[in-house]
Amino acid sequence: MGFLDIKQATKSYGAVQVLHETDISIEEGEFLVLVGPSGCGKSTLLNMIAGLEDITSGEIAIRDRSMNGVKPADRNIAMVFQSYALYPNMTVSGNISFGMEMHGIEKSEREKRIAQVSDLLQIKHLLDRKPGQLSGGQRQRVAMGRALVREPDVFLFDEPLSNLDAKLRVDMRTEIKKLHQKLGTTIVYVTHDQIEALTLSTRIAVMFGGYVQQLGTPKEIYDNPANMFVAGFMGSPSMNLFPAKVVSENGQPAAEVSLADGTKASIPFATDKLASDVGRDIILGIRPEAITDRDGADRNSQAVHIVDAPVEVTEPAGSDTFVVSQIGGKDVTGRFRADVAVNAGETFPFAFNMEKAVAFDPQSENRIA
Amino acid sequence: MASANAKSSFNLARFVLYTLLAVFCIYYLLPLYVMVVNSLKPLSEITAGGMMALPQEWTFAPWLSAWSSAQVGVEATGLRPYFLNSIIMVVPAVALSTMVGALNGYVLTKWTFPGATILFGLLLFGCFIPFQMVLIPMARMLGLMGLAGSVPGLIFVHFVYGIGFSTLYFRNYYAAFPTELVRAAQIDGAGFFRIFWRILLPSSGPIAVVCIIWQFTNIWNDFLFGASFSDFDSQPMTVALNNLVQSSTGVKEYNVHFAGAIMAALPTLFVYIVAGRYFVRGLMAGSVKG
Numbered sequence: 001m002g003f004l005d006i007k008q009a010t011k012s013y014g015a016v017q018v019l020h021e022t023d024i025s026i027e028e029g030e031f032l033v034l035v036g037p038s039g040c041g042k043s044t045l046l047n048m049i050a051g052l053e054d055i056t057s058g059e060i061a062i063r064d065r066s067m068n069g070v071k072p073a074d075r076n077i078a079m080v081f082q083s084y085a086l087y088p089n090m091t092v093s094g095n096i097s098f099g100m101e102m103h104g105i106e107k108s109e110r111e112k113r114i115a116q117v118s119d120l121l122q123i124k125h126l127l128d129r130k131p132g133q134l135s136g137g138q139r140q141r142v143a144m145g146r147a148l149v150r151e152p153d154v155f156l157f158d159e160p161l162s163n164l165d166a167k168l169r170v171d172m173r174t175e176i177k178k179l180h181q182k183l184g185t186t187i188v189y190v191t192h193d194q195i196e197a198l199t200l201s202t203r204i205a206v207m208f209g210g211y212v213q214q215l216g217t218p219k220e221i222y223d224n225p226a227n228m229f230v231a232g233f234m235g236s237p238s239m240n241l242f243p244a245k246v247v248s249e250n251g252q253p254a255a256e257v258s259l260a261d262g263t264k265a266s267i268p269f270a271t272d273k274l275a276s277d278v279g280r281d282i283i284l285g286i287r288p289e290a291i292t293d294r295d296g297a298d299r300n301s302q303a304v305h306i307v308d309a310p311v312e313v314t315e316p317a318g319s320d321t322f323v324v325s326q327i328g329g330k331d332v333t334g335r336f337r338a339d340v341a342v343n344a345g346e347t348f349p350f351a352f353n354m355e356k357a358v359a360f361d362p363q364s365e366n367r368i369a
Numbered sequence: 370m371a372s373a374n375a376k377s378s379f380n381l382a383r384f385v386l387y388t389l390l391a392v393f394c395i396y397y398l399l400p401l402y403v404m405v406v407n408s409l410k411p412l413s414e415i416t417a418g419g420m421m422a423l424p425q426e427w428t429f430a431p432w433l434s435a436w437s438s439a440q441v442g443v444e445a446t447g448l449r450p451y452f453l454n455s456i457i458m459v460v461p462a463v464a465l466s467t468m469v470g471a472l473n474g475y476v477l478t479k480w481t482f483p484g485a486t487i488l489f490g491l492l493l494f495g496c497f498i499p500f501q502m503v504l505i506p507m508a509r510m511l512g513l514m515g516l517a518g519s520v521p522g523l524i525f526v527h528f529v530y531g532i533g534f535s536t537l538y539f540r541n542y543y544a545a546f547p548t549e550l551v552r553a554a555q556i557d558g559a560g561f562f563r564i565f566w567r568i569l570l571p572s573s574g575p576i577a578v579v580c581i582i583w584q585f586t587n588i589w590n591d592f593l594f595g596a597s598f599s600d601f602d603s604q605p606m607t608v609a610l611n612n613l614v615q616s617s618t619g620v621k622e623y624n625v626h627f628a629g630a631i632m633a634a635l636p637t638l639f640v641y642i643v644a645g646r647y648f649v650r651g652l653m654a655g656s657v658k659g
Binding site for chain 2: 079
C-alpha cells in the first residue's frame with residue numbers, strides 16, 4: 001500500500017477509451033511525473049486524481065482511502081493549473097485565502113498561513129495586487145502559494161511551466177525542485193517536456209496512447225527503456241534507433257549493421273543475452289553520448305568498439321559536436337568532443353559503447369536485450 | 370509641392386466629411402428638437418403653424434399637465450400612475466431575466482449535460498418567436514395563474530420572454546471564461562452557487578450591462594404585451610401614452626402629447642447615457658469569442 005494508489009483505473013468517453021488499465025503506486029514524499037505527447041491520457045489521469053473527471057472503472061486511493069465518488073474539495077489535494085487559474089477579481093491574498101475560507105478556517109489562522117507562504121515564495125510585496133498586474137513568473141508563484149497554503153496530502157501540477165519563456169521555465173523548474181526537497185510533499189506532475197520529467201522526478205510514468213508505457217526512476221527510464229517509444233521519447237537528442245542483425249562473431253553475439261558506403265560492420269554486444277537469437281533482425285538503440293570519438297569514449301566501459309563510418313554531417317554545438325552517419329538507412333548521431341577534427345565526407349572512427357546499447361524487436365517494438 | 374497638395378486635398382476631404390456628418394447629425398436631432406420645443410410652448414403657438422420656431426412664450430404647463438392632470442383613462446390622472454406602473458414592471462422583470470440568464474449561461478457552459486446544446490437552441494428559438502404568436506396562449510396562462518390584467522402578470526411575461534436573450538448573452542460571454550478557474554474553485558472547495566457568486570459574477574460586469582440595457586429598453590418600450598395583458602390600472606407608460614394621444618375628446622393638445630412622449634422616452638435615454646459606454650465593450654467581449 002502506497003501513499004497514492006492507482007489501481008486498474010480506466011477512463012472512457014462513450015466508446016472511446018482514453019485511459020487503459022493503469023496501475024501506479026507511489027510513497028509519501030515522491031515526485032511522480034506523468035510524461036507523454038499530447039493526447040496520451042496524462043492530463044486525464046491527473047484530473048481523475050483531482051476528482052475533476054470520474055473514474056470509469058478501477059480505483060484511486062490516497063492514504064488508503066478510496067477517492068471514488070469523493071468531491072475534489074474533500075480529497076485534501078491542491079492543484080496548479082497550466083493557465084495558473086488565478087481568480088481575476090480577487091487580490092493575491094484573496095486568491096491564496098479563498099480555499100481556506102471555503103474550508104472554514106479562521107481569519108487569524110488564514111492570515112498567519114498567508115504570511116508563511118508568501119515568505120516562502122517571496123511574494124509578500126504582491127499580496128494586494130490583482131493577478132492582471134503580475135508577470136508570468138509572479139502568477140506562477142501565486143498559483144503555487146494557493147496550493148501550498150492548503151497543506152494538502154498531494155500536490156497536482158498540470159503543465160505548470162509551459163506558459164513561461166525558456167529562461168524562466170528553467171529557473172522555476174529549479175525552484176519547484178528546491179521546494180519539493182524542502183517540504184517533502186507528495187507531487188504528481190504532468191508535462192510533455194521530457195527534460196522536466198527527468199530533472200524533477202523521483203519516478204516517471206511515460207504514457208502513450210492511453211497506456212503507461214513504463215514506470216520507473218529517471219535513471220531506469222533513461223538507461224533501460226521498456227520499448228522503442230520510451231527510448232525515442234526520453235532524452236534529447238533522442239536515442240538512435242537503427243536496424244541491425246544478430247550475428248555470431250568468435251562465439252559472441254554481435255550486431256551487424258550496414259554503413260552508408262555499402263560495407264557491413266559487426267559490433268559485438270557487451271552481454272550474451274542475444275546468443276540464441278543469431279540471425280534475428282533487431283532494432284539497435286544507442287544514445288548519442290554512447291557514440292563518441294575514440295578518445296572521448298567511457299574509460300570504465302569494457303565494451304567500446306570502433307567502427308569506421310562515413311561522416312555525413314557535423315553539427316558543432318559549442319560544448320560538443322554532433323556527428324551524423326547513415327547506419328542501417330537511419331541517421332545515427334554521435335556526441336563527439338568539440339575539438340575533434342572531423343569533417344563531413346570523410347570516414348572517421350566512431351567509438352560505440354556497447355554497455356549502453358539496447359535491442360528491440362522490430363515488430364512488437366518491445367525490449368529484448 | 371507634392372506634399373502640400375496632398376495636405377490640402379486631405380483637408381478638403383476632411384471638410385466634406387465633417388459637413389456631411391453635421392448634416393446627418395442635424396437630420397437625426399431634428400425630431401428631438403421639434404418635440405422639446407413644442408412641448409414648451411402654448412397650444413395656440415403650435416396651431417398657429419410655427420412648428421419649427423422657438424417658443425415666444427416659454428411654459429412648463431404642458432409637462433405638468435401630461436404628468437399629473439391630462440385625461441388618460443377614465444380619470445384625469447396624467448401619466449404619473451402609468452409611469453410608476455412601468456417602473457414597477459421593468460425593474461423586477463429586468464433583474465429576474467438577467468439573473469436567470471446569467472445562471473443559464475453558467476450552467477450551459479460550465480456544467481454542461483447531455484442535451485445542453487439542444488436546450489440552448491430551443492432558448493434561442495424562443496428569442497425569435499414573434500410576439501403575436503404567444504398572445505393567446507399567454508393570456509390563458511396568465512388567467513390560470515390569476516395574474517391576468519395585473520402588473521405582476523406583465524412582469525412574468527417580460528421575464529419569461531427575456532430569458533432567451535439574456536441566456537444568449539451570458540452563454541457566449543461565459544464560453545470565453547476559462548474553465549480552469551471553475552475547476553480551481555472546485556478544488557478550493559466552492560460549490561455550484563459559490564463559484565457563480567464569487568468567481569463568475571464579479572467578472573460579468575460588461576455583459577450584465579449589455580443585458581440590462583437590452584432588457585430595459587425592450588421591456589420599457591413594449592406596447593403589444595402592455596396593451597394585451599393589462600387593465601386600466603396596470604397599463605404601462607407606452608399604452609398610457611397612446612391613450613393620451615388617442616382619447617382627447619376636444620382639441621388635440623399637441624404640446625401635452627409631445628411632453629408625454631418625451632417622458633416615455635427619458636428612462637431609456639437615461640440608461641443609455643449612464644451605461645452606454647459599457648454597452649459596446651460588452652457586446653464585443655461577448656461576441657468575439659462566442
